[in-house]
Amino acid sequence: MLTRDHSPMSRSTSVMQLSDERGAADRVKVVEVTIRRQDGSGGPDPRNAHPEKKVPYLTDGDDHVRERAAVVLYLTDRFPGAGFGRAVGDPQRGQYLSWLIWYQGVFEPVTMLNWAEIDHPALKASLGDYQTGLGKLDETLARQPYLLGDKFSAADLLCSGPFQWFGEAMPMTPAVAAWVKRCAEQPSNARAMQRDQAKAAG
Structure with missing residues (x-):
């Protein structure tokens, strides 16, 4: 089990x-x-x-x-x-994997660095920064309600987590704030x- x-x-x-x-x-x-x-x-x-x-x-x-x-x-x-999720062979499989790994490998680290006020050119060259990550989310969410389109998925659950935990301590664009609200309102x-x-x- x-x-x-x-x-x-x-x-x-x-x-x-x-x-x-x-x-x-x-x-x-x-x-x-x-x-x-x-x-x-x-x-x-x-x-x-x-x-x-x-x-x-x-x-x-x-x-x-x-x-x-x-x-x-x-x-x-x-x-x-x-x-x-998106199974192997699904036309959105690549997007799904990309959002999961982007969150784990890029967005969560830059969020922590931003919160801790740690800044270094090498970090920005490798990971970007919080505003860059926020911009990536905004670009997608300005044209659709969820990261993969019209339906809430595990990618939204994972990527919206820090915004729900830290609230106003994390700057958001209007599109990202509306998405976070939709994710938080999921009954689960x-x-x-x-x-x-x-x-x-x-």
Whole structure:
């Protein structure tokens, strides 16, 4: 059985939402673990199978998946019925993969660098900067409601995450702000947040 290590109110929450969207939450065992938080609270949990004690971490028999974009891709490929990803052979497969990897390899790093006020020419030459990333999103979302067109997908779930977590601390264009609102209003998002908040409080 698939097993996922999860910590409430963390990057792993989006994967909880993904399980809900796929209608396969009962087919993935969730192990709740503690993690080290940015405020200094928490710490490594021996129950966490991730070698660095982070979340999310997915195991599938003897196989394992780490890094959130990889977990999202693995799950949408494993359970394609909900149409939340794009299967091999789909005409949008390349776009789907590109958004997932762009988020993990470019946008999340430049977002963290911008938040930490770290600036260096080598970083900009390699990754660009926050405004460049925001511009890429705006260019797409100014002409369509979601990253792959008219329907919410796992690419939107992953890429909208930082905006939902950090809110007004992350500058947005009108088109991006409207997209973030649409993503936040997905029923699965509310359910995932309610479950996590209840766990965190209890």
